[in-house]
Amino acid sequence: MDEKATLLTYLRNRRADLLSKVENLSEYDARRPMTPTGTNLLGLVKHVASVELGYFGETFGRPNGRELPWFADNAAPDSDMWVPATESREEVLELHHFSAKHSDETIESLPLDAPGVVPWWSEEKKNVTLHQILVHMCVETARHAGHADIIRELIDGSAGQRPGDPSIPARNSEEWAAHRYRIEEAAREADRRHY
Template sequence: MTSPEPTGAADPTARAVPTGPTDPKADLRFSLQEARDALLWKLEGLSEYDIRRPMTPTGTNLLGLVKHCASVELGYLGDTFGRPSGEPLPWLDEGADLNADMWATAEESRASLVDLYRRAWAHADATIDALPLDTIGRVPWWQSGRDEVTLHHAVVRVTADTHRHAGHADIVRELLDGAAGMSVRDTSLPSADPAWWERYRNRLEEAAKEADAHT
């Protein structure tokens, strides 16, 4: 089991954990950016086929996760607060195929979707910077009368969603080529030795069988 080796990876010290006086916006931005970076890192070093392959019965795939997360940011941290990005998102139009935001067509390139995601970051970050956290927005796809949300809530929602999908990407990447790790700055893995991981997995398998035998 190894960690992905990113190409042109960022300096591990480039963005440290916020310190000093409490700054809620800085804390929120830090946590959201960690998830964004982790998600894109999982694409690095893979073929066009592998970043698009459906790796679960419900079709989970790496590039589709990026496409989805870009759409989520532009919606919750753009349109919701009267700040439309102007980005065309045909996969969300009325009449689009169900789940069209969760996979990439052959015509949608890796570069175009990664660039869209980065533009979504910039647009979302500009919204966070421009508005107080208690600003009220309205989510266009929520039920009328129950569609109000604060910017604080929207940022937490997007951050939670992105971290969830970064976790999906962790598992998909490990299934594809065995590469694992939490981030380019800290893999959070106890060992890089494949033999150690084989022994570890075997130990878990034996424990599971033993527990099952006792039921």
């Protein structure tokens, strides 16, 4: 597998990881803010889809033909990071699939050294290559998928990429409580030692 195919595979896998975190949730749980800054699962999906359209569309002269009202000058702050009740989950998921398809077409049609311009970046950084943007979006998508992992665990306790994920130790609730207690005690002991 060549470098571009490898990066595209990683991007596709992280997209799938992110989407999996909104599966089998109520509308409330998919949208509710779980941090003081309002981070929520469906908002993360919307954000990643939105920015990916910009990076693999506008940056490389490939407009996608969709207007994203949350990026308008008069839009509420951070409108790409949450989903109002008037916007359906299906609309957000469709946007994500559309964005992925449009992005994949850009990636597949251009060489890694294809030049692009990110108009919202500073003058000294805005000239880029497809390779740079592909790495950037792999990292950004992975970062938000990690946020989604934690948010989903806070909502219903599920952890890992799927049920039975071998990277998550198999523990029952009592064993997890004991494990968490052990970590909490270590943190308290470290705090006491440093005062």
